[in-house]
Amino acid sequence: MASLLSFDQAPPFSVPARFFLTACLFGVAAGVMLAVLGGQVFASRWAPGLLALTHLVGTGVLLQVMVGACFQFIPVVTGANIAHPRVVASIVHPLLTLATVVLATAFLESVPALFLIAAGAFIVALSCFIATILLALKRAPTRSTLHSAFAWPLFALGVTVALGALLASAIASGSPFPYTRVTNTHLTWALGAWCMALLGSVATVVVPMFQMTPAYPRWFERGFAPAMFLVAGLWSTRIMGWSLVPAIAALAGFALVAAFAFLTLSLQAKRRRKLTDTTFAFFRLAALAILAEVLLWSAREYFGWWQAETRIDLLLGLWMLIGVLLSTVSGMLYKIVPFLCWVHIQRRGPFATTPPNMKEILPDGRARKQFFAHLTALGLLTIALWLPSLARLAGLVFALSSAWLGWNLLGALRIYRATMETIGRTRADAERNGL
Numbered sequence: 001m002a003s004l005l006s007f008d009q010a011p012p013f014s015v016p017a018r019f020f021l022t023a024c025l026f027g028v029a030a031g032v033m034l035a036v037l038g039g040q041v042f043a044s045r046w047a048p049g050l051l052a053l054t055h056l057v058g059t060g061v062l063l064q065v066m067v068g069a070c071f072q073f074i075p076v077v078t079g080a081n082i083a084h085p086r087v088v089a090s091i092v093h094p095l096l097t098l099a100t101v102v103l104a105t106a107f108l109e110s111v112p113a114l115f116l117i118a119a120g121a122f123i124v125a126l127s128c129f130i131a132t133i134l135l136a137l138k139r140a141p142t143r144s145t146l147h148s149a150f151a152w153p154l155f156a157l158g159v160t161v162a163l164g165a166l167l168a169s170a171i172a173s174g175s176p177f178p179y180t181r182v183t184n185t186h187l188t189w190a191l192g193a194w195c196m197a198l199l200g201s202v203a204t205v206v207v208p209m210f211q212m213t214p215a216y217p218r219w220f221e222r223g224f225a226p227a228m229f230l231v232a233g234l235w236s237t238r239i240m241g242w243s244l245v246p247a248i249a250a251l252a253g254f255a256l257v258a259a260f261a262f263l264t265l266s267l268q269a270k271r272r273r274k275l276t277d278t279t280f281a282f283f284r285l286a287a288l289a290i291l292a293e294v295l296l297w298s299a300r301e302y303f304g305w306w307q308a309e310t311r312i313d314l315l316l317g318l319w320m321l322i323g324v325l326l327s328t329v330s331g332m333l334y335k336i337v338p339f340l341c342w343v344h345i346q347r348r349g350p351f352a353t354t355p356p357n358m359k360e361i362l363p364d365g366r367a368r369k370q371f372f373a374h375l376t377a378l379g380l381l382t383i384a385l386w387l388p389s390l391a392r393l394a395g396l397v398f399a400l401s402s403a404w405l406g407w408n409l410l411g412a413l414r415i416y417r418a419t420m421e422t423i424g425r426t427r428a429d430a431e432r433n434g435l
């Protein structure tokens with residue numbers, strides 16, 4: 001797979017790095033906010049504090065990482081050339097950061113104008129991002145299955161933002177609105193057709209490449225992202241009060257994400273190198289969390305185990321955001337960041353001394369300790385849903401885990417910088433000495 005990668009189109013490292021580091025800061029902010037607000041945020045899914053936290057994680061952490069990864073990953077794996085990546089990133093990154101801060105404040109303080117400002121900033125930032133990437137994919141010199149695997153989640157992100165903006169303007173105007181139906185549709189597009197579909201597409205590249213497994217089956221590589229889009233589209237007919245089509249769509253959606261989890265677990269079991277690392281652990285946790293989610297959802301949808309809103313609904317959201325999505329994203333960061341450092345260093349060769357390899361750039365022992373902090377945070381957050389007095393501690397541990405992730409990534413960047421400076425100095429010395 002590495003031989004299929006095209007680094008000529010890779011944007012400067014500063015482009016994705018700013019999104020990755022900002023994401024960690026949003027993780028810290030979310031943890032601190034939970035520690036300050038305490039267990040009251042778990043009173044209901046509509047609690048303003050919980051909606052603010054949901055978006056600090058959903059758009060502050062996950063969206064930042066995924067946007068940053070798209071800037072880097074899509075050109076490298078598809079050969080698409082992103083026009084002016086530095087300029088686009090310097091528009092998208094501050095706007096996205098501002099939009100998340102304003103949206104979280106709007107939820108917390110209930111200020112109608114802030115909902116409109118946040119919606120406007122998200123629309124500008126993400127239209128700019130989506131248009132740039134889709135254009136790059138369209139103009140790519142060659143086409144592969146990966147083009148549609150990345151394009152469909154981007155369309156889904158567009159639908160997510162449109163629905164989020166619709167909700168925000170309805171809240172701002174205070175007019176009667178079918179909030180529950182539209183919110184459920186918004187979150188289906190956000191978590192299913194955008195996040196899960198994109199991560200599934202990225203997994204088809206990074207799992208075989210970094211975990212030395214066989215490839216995902218062709219039907220999954222080709223079909224997962226468009227199928228998730230179709231499922232979300234069919235499920236959205238619930239807005240019009242339909243029931244049969246959404247029920248079939250939900251069944252198909254559960255089957256697809258369960259297939260993703262099963263495939264990942266079975267490919268990991270067939271890996272060529274039996275050693276495991278932290279990315280492996282994060283992916284395994286995510287796959288198990290997906291299976292737990294599917295079981296719980298099925299219990300609710302098909303066996304009617306519970307009807308009214310309960311803690312289990314909050315648990316489903318928590319496990320999806322932190323157990324599945326944040327685990328996958330963290331696991332990917334632990335490979336993508338040292339890999340990018342290594343690639344950018346290699347492009348500066350030849351070298352007088354051997355440059356650091358990926359494991360020296362980000363030692364697995366450091367990542368492993370942060371994985372346990374993440375696991376502890378997830379466990380405490382889960383217990384805190386039933387024991388709200390634990391919420392503050394859970395928030396602090398989550399903040400610690402996010403800061404730790406950021407610190408580990410910064411460590412890799414520090415080694416990258418130092419190596420690049422050494423290479424620059426050695427080269428300047430050699431030129432001065434006429435070598």
Ligand code: HEM
Pocket residue numbers: 045046051054055058059063103118119122160161163164165167168171179180183186187190191194317
């Ligand atoms: C792309 C990443 C996003 C994710 C993962 C996400 C996730 C979610 C989730 C899970 C909920 C439901 C919370 C619950 O039911 O307890 C929700 C609600 C909401 N989202 Fe998003 N969202 C995203 C983007 C946006 C954007 C860009 C906006 C635009 C302003 C937005 C505005 C809203 C609003 C206003 C609600 C609450 C609706 C209400 O109170 O009735 N979201 N979001």
